[in-house]
Amino acid sequence: xxxxxxxxxxxxxxxxxxxxxxxxxxxxxxxxxxxxxxxxxxxxxxxxxxxxxxxxxxxxxxxxxxxxxxxxxxxxxxxxxxxxxxxxxxxxxxxxxxxxxxxxxxxxxxxxxxxxxxxxxxxxxxxxxxxxxxxxxxxxxxxxxxxxxxxxxxxxxxxxxxxxxxxxxxxxxxxxxxxxxxxxxxxxxxxxxxxxxxxxxxxxxxxxxxxxxxxxxxxxxxxxxxxxxxxxxxxxxxxxx
Amino acid sequence: xxxxxxxxxxxxxxxxxxxxxxxxxxxxxxxxxxxxxxxxxxxxxxxxxxxxxxxxxxxxxxxxxxxxxxxxxxxxxxxxxxxxxxxxxxxxxxxxxxxxxxxxxxxxxxxxxxxxxxxxxxxxxxxxxxxxxxxxxxxxxxxxxxxxxxxxxxxxxxxxxxxxxxxxxxxxxxxxxxxxxxxxxxxxxxxxxxxxxxxxxxxxxxxxxxxxxxxxxxxxxxxxxxxxxxxxxxxxxxxxxxxxxxxxxxxxxxxxxxxxxxxxxxxxxxxxxxxxxxxxxxxxxxxxxxxxxxxxxxxxxxxxxxxxxxxxxxxxxxxxxxxxxxxxxxxxxxxxxxxxxxxxxxxxxxxxxxxxxxxxxxxxxxxxxxxxxxxxxxxxxxxxxxxxxxxxxxxxxxxxxxxxxxxxxxxxxxxxxxxxxxxxxxxxxxxxxxxxxxxxxxxxxxxxxxxxxxxxxxxxxxxxxxxxxxxxxxxxxxxxxxxx
Numbered sequence: 001x002x003x004x005x006x007x008x009x010x011x012x013x014x015x016x017x018x019x020x021x022x023x024x025x026x027x028x029x030x031x032x033x034x035x036x037x038x039x040x041x042x043x044x045x046x047x048x049x050x051x052x053x054x055x056x057x058x059x060x061x062x063x064x065x066x067x068x069x070x071x072x073x074x075x076x077x078x079x080x081x082x083x084x085x086x087x088x089x090x091x092x093x094x095x096x097x098x099x100x101x102x103x104x105x106x107x108x109x110x111x112x113x114x115x116x117x118x119x120x121x122x123x124x125x126x127x128x129x130x131x132x133x134x135x136x137x138x139x140x141x142x143x144x145x146x147x148x149x150x151x152x153x154x155x156x157x158x159x160x161x162x163x164x165x166x167x168x169x170x171x172x173x174x175x176x177x178x179x180x181x182x183x184x185x186x187x188x189x190x191x192x193x194x195x196x197x198x199x200x201x202x203x204x205x206x207x208x209x210x211x212x213x214x215x216x217x218x219x220x221x222x223x224x225x226x227x228x229x230x231x232x233x234x235x236x237x238x239x240x241x
Numbered sequence: 242x243x244x245x246x247x248x249x250x251x252x253x254x255x256x257x258x259x260x261x262x263x264x265x266x267x268x269x270x271x272x273x274x275x276x277x278x279x280x281x282x283x284x285x286x287x288x289x290x291x292x293x294x295x296x297x298x299x300x301x302x303x304x305x306x307x308x309x310x311x312x313x314x315x316x317x318x319x320x321x322x323x324x325x326x327x328x329x330x331x332x333x334x335x336x337x338x339x340x341x342x343x344x345x346x347x348x349x350x351x352x353x354x355x356x357x358x359x360x361x362x363x364x365x366x367x368x369x370x371x372x373x374x375x376x377x378x379x380x381x382x383x384x385x386x387x388x389x390x391x392x393x394x395x396x397x398x399x400x401x402x403x404x405x406x407x408x409x410x411x412x413x414x415x416x417x418x419x420x421x422x423x424x425x426x427x428x429x430x431x432x433x434x435x436x437x438x439x440x441x442x443x444x445x446x447x448x449x450x451x452x453x454x455x456x457x458x459x460x461x462x463x464x465x466x467x468x469x470x471x472x473x474x475x476x477x478x479x480x481x482x483x484x485x486x487x488x489x490x491x492x493x494x495x496x497x498x499x500x501x502x503x504x505x506x507x508x509x510x511x512x513x514x515x516x517x518x519x520x521x522x523x524x525x526x527x528x529x530x531x532x533x534x535x536x537x538x539x540x541x542x543x544x545x546x547x548x549x550x551x552x553x554x555x556x557x558x559x560x561x562x563x564x565x566x567x568x569x570x571x572x573x574x575x576x577x578x579x580x581x582x583x584x585x586x587x588x589x590x591x592x593x594x595x596x597x598x599x600x601x602x603x604x605x606x607x608x609x610x611x612x613x614x615x616x617x618x619x620x621x622x623x624x625x626x627x628x629x630x631x632x633x634x635x636x637x638x639x640x641x642x643x644x645x646x647x648x649x650x651x652x653x654x655x656x657x658x659x660x661x662x663x664x665x666x667x668x669x670x671x672x673x674x675x676x677x678x679x680x681x682x683x684x685x686x687x688x689x690x691x692x693x694x695x696x697x698x699x700x701x702x703x704x705x706x707x708x709x710x711x712x713x714x715x716x717x718x719x720x721x722x723x724x725x
Binding site: 014015024025027072075076077078079091093095096099100102104105109112116117118119121122 | 480481483484485487488491492495496558560561562563564565566567634635636719722723
């Protein structure tokens, strides 16, 4: 099977100064006192796995296990301190919905801004513009500044922009539960559609039910280390048990 | 990477380079070829007394140019109509006349240098010391002029008393006087630069092309380098860049009634205030103070605005950087583009003031393209340095507030260069902003091209700061996200 994501021996070490130093004075003082020690924190250590084309892989683990860090490393936001990540194909990271939304701009303007940030081309956005508005159910509010939207409307708009594309690789960090019950149902269907359409998906969830439903395989992270990687059902059982 | 588009983009850049080189050559060519030089002038302090037939003045002078064409004299006319001819001869040590000039004394003006052309220019004797012999013909007592002498040199605001060596003093009928005659030589230097201009242009192009070719090959192997960044910025991220820039503008003028109009109004109002405040101090000493002032304001506020906006480009976009991957340089570049558009808009009121004050529109205005390009590189470099520093140390923005104020006062924006003490002038010349602003003023007000050295200074300062900025940014960009 063709590999889309190759994670090889990835480690991510954060250097935590005893207190984060963000001014020159603090830096000099700490340096003079000889107190400029750093404690190291290993968010990920030696994680390796592959994701093949069209696979849906779930990431499970407790809070602080390194799931989000791993997603950020794969999306290229963080550079790993050790090991390497190879990603073949265009990635749409959904670590947060509506990145870069500007509250003073209208919904229409934000569709283009956010779309550009997600890496869509201008032509693509123009072609999909109506589809985005229809899916988000924003209706006539599209020309109203975002500051007048309800939080549900913002989330719906954001979800619609993020999922209008059919990316080769989708990276999702618990963003499935937006809007009211109806919209949640709709967004879940959309996600299933995307996953069924041959998109490679890597996603984090705390709901074992979701993982079992959607994923073929799962990776279990604990304290930055990979505990288990394999069939989703088996990993969920092990994680629960 | 989109190879086809990238190739087109790079070819456009190359064409732009040659177009700019040709533009500079055709507009500034004459000034590259010939540089007008005038020897230092003395401040007049006293006069030699009426010069009539039979008197002879002698003054040692040095040929200051490759081709000396005229001698300027400052006469005292006693406020009356004088008649007769003044004869000026340059004599070498053997007593042979090298060149001669003569003028009707009625053409001389009180306390002003008046040029008297030699009958033939003195070529290729630069540096040689000759004696200027002055006498008159047909000048009778009561109807003749005098010449001023001085022993003080004017350097800006200060008159400095100079020690004049024995042999440099003038003599009147053989008797030595007190100071030097107020005469000066004017001529033209032929610059070698003219001949090597195209060689330099071609060499720089060859260098850039070689580097570009090397990087292109590297990019084909999938490696990352500045060329790839530049091309992807054009091909892949231009839509994003446009969106970020339009966001900057929309949020900048949100809920303001006049909106974009402020981009025009701001420099005009600043100029109006400073003009009222400073014009009594400086207006007399400079022609067209309004344009002088506005040029300084427009150029400096571009630098100031871009630096302070660009500085927060990383910290201000923290939310995005933490959640979406895109090349980090997009952020400072988008801020620079915003400031650049603002700068372009503020050039409109400048043009308006130029037209209103009656300055002609001359081809030298086109040279501003070169100036702005250098300024852009410099500002980009500063923005990259500042935003890198800012990400690690938030103090930078407060520190910069003070530094930029100092910088403003150290740049002749509202005051004249002439009030700067001669000794400190060399430090002023090291200020890149001084270079860019002076360049612009020469193009706009004097309507000529600056000297070749000005071009050199602009390019060197711009490239140095730009490369420093890129190096600092590149080195630290992977750590930015950890400090946000």
